[in-house]
Amino acid sequence: MQKVVTRFAPSPTGYLHIGGARTALFNWLLARKAGGVFILRIEDTDTKRNTPTAMQQVISDLKWLGIDWDEGPEADGPNGPYFQSQRKDIYDRYVRQLLDAGKAYYCFETQQELDAMRKQAEAQKKGFLYPRPDVFPTEANAEKARAEGKSVTVRFAMPDETIVVNDVVRGEVTFNGSELGDFIIQKSDGFPTYSFACVVDDALMKVTHVIRGQEHLMNTPGQQTLWKALELGELPKYAHMSVTISDSGGKLSKRERPKALRNAVKAKSGIDLDEVARIANITVDELNDFLRGKSTPDMPAVEAMARHLGVELPEINVVDFFKSGYLPEALVNFIALLGWSTGDKREIIPIEELIESFDLSRLTKSNSLFDRGKLVAFNTEHIKMLGQEKLRTHLRAYLGVIESPVASADDELLDRLIRICEGARTLADIERKCRFLFIADDEIQYDEKAVKKVLLKGDGLEMLKIVADKLAVMEQFAEEGIENMLRSLAEEKQVGLGKVAQPLRVAITGTTISPPIFDSVQMLGKENTLARIDITLKKFRTEN
RNA sequence: GGCCCCAUCGUCUAGGUAGGCCUAGGACACCGGGUUUUCAACCCGGCAACAGGGGUUCGAAUCCCCUUGGGGCUACCA
Numbered sequence: 001m002q003k004v005v006t007r008f009a010p011s012p013t014g015y016l017h018i019g020g021a022r023t024a025l026f027n028w029l030l031a032r033k034a035g036g037v038f039i040l041r042i043e044d045t046d047t048k049r050n051t052p053t054a055m056q057q058v059i060s061d062l063k064w065l066g067i068d069w070d071e072g073p074e075a076d077g078p079n080g081p082y083f084q085s086q087r088k089d090i091y092d093r094y095v096r097q098l099l100d101a102g103k104a105y106y107c108f109e110t111q112q113e114l115d116a117m118r119k120q121a122e123a124q125k126k127g128f129l130y131p132r133p134d135v136f137p138t139e140a141n142a143e144k145a146r147a148e149g150k151s152v153t154v155r156f157a158m159p160d161e162t163i164v165v166n167d168v169v170r171g172e173v174t175f176n177g178s179e180l181g182d183f184i185i186q187k188s189d190g191f192p193t194y195s196f197a198c199v200v201d202d203a204l205m206k207v208t209h210v211i212r213g214q215e216h217l218m219n220t221p222g223q224q225t226l227w228k229a230l231e232l233g234e235l236p237k238y239a240h241m242s243v244t245i246s247d248s249g250g251k252l253s254k255r256e257r258p259k260a261l262r263n264a265v266k267a268k269s270g271i272d273l274d275e276v277a278r279i280a281n282i283t284v285d286e287l288n289d290f291l292r293g294k295s296t297p298d299m300p301a302v303e304a305m306a307r308h309l310g311v312e313l314p315e316i317n318v319v320d321f322f323k324s325g326y327l328p329e330a331l332v333n334f335i336a337l338l339g340w341s342t343g344d345k346r347e348i349i350p351i352e353e354l355i356e357s358f359d360l361s362r363l364t365k366s367n368s369l370f371d372r373g374k375l376v377a378f379n380t381e382h383i384k385m386l387g388q389e390k391l392r393t394h395l396r397a398y399l400g401v402i403e404s405p406v407a408s409a410d411d412e413l414l415d416r417l418i419r420i421c422e423g424a425r426t427l428a429d430i431e432r433k434c435r436f437l438f439i440a441d442d443e444i445q446y447d448e449k450a451v452k453k454v455l456l457k458g459d460g461l462e463m464l465k466i467v468a469d470k471l472a473v474m475e476q477f478a479e480e481g482i483e484n485m486l487r488s489l490a491e492e493k494q495v496g497l498g499k500v501a502q503p504l505r506v507a508i509t510g511t512t513i514s515p516p517i518f519d520s521v522q523m524l525g526k527e528n529t530l531a532r533i534d535i536t537l538k539k540f541r542t543e544n
Numbered sequence: 545g546g547c548c549c550c551a552u553c554g555u556c557u558a559g560g561u562a563g564g565c566c567u568a569g570g571a572c573a574c575c576g577g578g579u580u581u582u583c584a585a586c587c588c589g590g591c592a593a594c595a596g597g598g599g600u601u602c603g604a605a606u607c608c609c610c611u612u613g614g615g616g617c618u619a620c621c622a
Contacts, residue, residue: 011622046621111620118619127546127618153620170549171561179547187620194622218548218617242550243615251616334556337571341557345570364557367615371555374572380585423585433583454582486581501581513583 004036005208008062008069009198011043012055014299015317018370019213019244019252020058021065022335026211026241028067029336029358039205040072043198044085045191061318065328066351071205079205084197091192094200094230095154095185103229104156104185105136108145129181132157154186156196156226163221168239169363175221183222199223203232211239211360214367215251239360242339242367246314252370257306257313257320258296264311265291271309279308315372323401325428326375327394330382334375339364348381380425391418398427405438406431416523420515436509437523441531444510446539454502454512455540463493464503468533477526479518486517507536 006027010020031038040062044050059073071077081087098104107130109117114130121128132155145152160178167173185196192200202210217240227235246252248259265271277287280301289295296302306313315321321331333349341364342349342357349357383391392414399407409417421430436444454460470485486504490497501517508529514520521529 009622013622043622049621107620109620114620122545125545151620173548175548181618184620189620191620193620198622213616214549215616216622219622240549245615247555249614337556339556343558345558347556347571361561366550368557369555371572374556377572384585421584423583425584429584450582483581490581497581499581505582509582511582515583517581 002208004031004034005039005206006031006036006211007039007041007202007205007207008067009041009043009201010058011046011049012051012058013046013049014054014057014254015319016058016061017252017254017317018315018321018335021061021318021331022244022338023212023241024062024067025065025332025336026340026358026363027209028069029355030209030211030360031070032355033358036208037070038068039077039079039207040069040075040082041201041205042073042083042085043194044083045194045197047085047189047191050085057319064322065318065332084192084201087197087201088191090204091186091197091200092190095192095196098156098185098229099154101229102136102157104154105133105182106142106145107153107155107184108137108141108150109153110151127179129179130155132182151188153184153188155182156185156222156229158182158222158225163225165217165220165224165238167217167220168237168360169242169365170217170240173217177221177225180222185226195219195223196226199226199230199232202236203227203230207236209239209360210236211241214240214243216240239363242364244335244338245367245369247369247371252316254299254316255296256316257299258290258302260313261302261306261309261311262291262293265305265309268309276305276308280305322398325398325426325431326379327382327386327391327427329386330375330379333382334378338368338370348378348385350385376425380423383424383426384422388415388418395427395430399431402431404431404435406434408438416519417515420519433513433515436514436520441528441535444508444532444535446506446510446536447512450506450510450512451540454506455536458499460499460503460506461537461541463500464507464533465537467500467504468530468537471521471526471533472530474526477522479522482521483518504533507533 008020008024008027010016010024016024028038030036040059042055044055055073062069069075071079072082076082095104099106117130118128142152158177158180163175163177163180165173165175183195184193186192191197201207220238220240224235224238244252246256248256265276273284273287277284280287280297281304282290282297282301286295286297290297303313305311313320315324315326318331322328329351332351333354336349336354337347340358340362343362346353346357386394392411395414395418396407398404406417417430417434421433424430424433455464466489467486470489471482474481474485486500487497490500493499502512504521505512505514505517508514508520508524524532
């Protein structure tokens with residue numbers, strides 16, 4: 001039995017998005033399940049779009065998810081190089097082979113000329129197919145064109161035949177070669193196009209299973225035909241997975257984030273556009289173009305504006321989920337169940353079991369919508385079942401990346417925070433709840449609603465004063481002591497514990513949301529607690 | 545426009561490849577109740593689907609056709 005070889009082949013044009021992560025995951029899962037090889041291949045043949053930092057992003061995102069590779073960048077392997085930009089001579093050999101066999105031919109149209117031809121076809125409501133010449137241009141023709149500085153590309157002469165793709169998830173899908181057209185296999189800059197490089201590399205790297213999104217289904221007949229024309233041997237098995245759909249309709253894509261920002265800005269009123277433009281470091285004209293949907297600023301600008309305006313952007317890239325406080329274990333579990341299921345009733349599944357259960361035959365045909373609410377539920381479960389050490393490691397990484405003051409806590413403290421925040425849905429929940437412990441007493445931001453409801457309405461402030469006096473005379477400042485004091489006070493006053501705890505909570509945190517009050521007070525310490533109560537009393541007593 | 549794919553609760557899905565085991569199961573969300581010092585977590589209960597129309601068959605969520613709806617592709621991007 002042949003060893004299973006799968007691959008993930010991203011083009012490094014930006015962060016790894018959720019769709020790419022899912023493709024990588026399924027390929028990885030299959031390789032791990034079968035004890036095979038998983039390859040990471042970098043498809044950097046588009047010299048205009050690739051950036052070196054983007055590649056690093058993709059690599060670190062994969063690592064964060066826990067997806068490792070046996071061959072590829074940082075790993076090497078027998079079939080390298082794993083950067084397509086370094087394999088040009090290999091592709092050249094295969095292009096040559098096709099040219100010599102009369103299965104490919106030169107063309108000299110410029111991009112503009114092709115656009116014009118396409119427009120014309122469109123005007124006549126016809127699909128555009130490149131008109132194959134009766135006689136292929138010669139080597140001499142190509143030389144001459146090159147010498148004149150003309151654009152020279154190579155096209156594959158697609159045979160006019162019926163092509164059947166045998167897809168693992170879709171069964172037999174039939175195409176007509178004559179409708180596919182002669183696509184370009186070598187660009188005028190000498191680099192191969194995606195379909196060509198992909199075929200050559202998959203063959204040379206001995207890939208046995210190609211798992212990818214449905215968006216590639218239409219590329220497959222061409223690639224399959226190319227594979228045969230190149231005499232590369234047995235075809236890999238193809239599996240075209242369903243696509244992940246956004247709740248706003250359409251394929252989940254990076255355009256979602258600017259779109260969400262634009263809509264949010266439009267919905268708000270009284271926004272200082274000059275200020276926003278300044279923060280995004282773009283001109284007001286550029287901002288207006290963006291709002292009108294004419295252009296899109298780069299991601300840092302979009303993110304800066306969102307932060308400034310307090311707009312929550314939908315997470316699309318893997319790092320977005322990291323920054324929102326999700327666990328990689330939860331994300332992996334969740335996306336694995338988008339278009340795949342175990343067949344039994346398990347849903348919260350650790351990675352080892354995911355590998356164990358993985359089976360290509362259980363891939364779903366229909367597209368699935370990415371439901372963040374369910375992701376949150378998965379995250380909650382994974383926080384509960386992850387061990388203390390792993391959870392702490394994730395928390396620390398998260399705190400670092402969002403530059404939280406909570407990051408200054410040592411391991412012991414972090415473990416306690418995790419413990420008292422039991423039931424948290426995301427790491428962001430924990431951070432939000434515990435942040436008050438790490439800021440100065442006079443930096444507390446008072447939530448208006450909380451102040452009104454807890455302090456100003458009723459006798460919240462009076463109760464707070466009494467609590468303060470009682471805390472002040474406590475010799476030992478331990479949880480039980482604080483609990484006993486608050487409970488007996490509530491009993492004495494014939495009120496629920498909430499009546500005494502809530503004013504205290506608002507005083508020390510500024511909000512009604514915090515870890516259990518006894519822990520909160522104890523951790524803050526006597527001095528700071530009293531100081532905050534004092535500040536609160538001074539600030540709101542006069543206002544009433 | 546052309547080509548291709550898909551169609552079960554609001555969402556993710558089980559069931560479809562071997563038609564009766566499905567008065568369609570689970571999970572998330574939602575609603576009601578409980579627990580409670582806040583938020584969350586937790587416990588109990590509830591709502592909710594085979595897109596429509598034709599066939600085939602003793603019998604169809606399951607097979608076939610049409611309609612409708614959704615999605616993908618249609619680059620010298622990958």
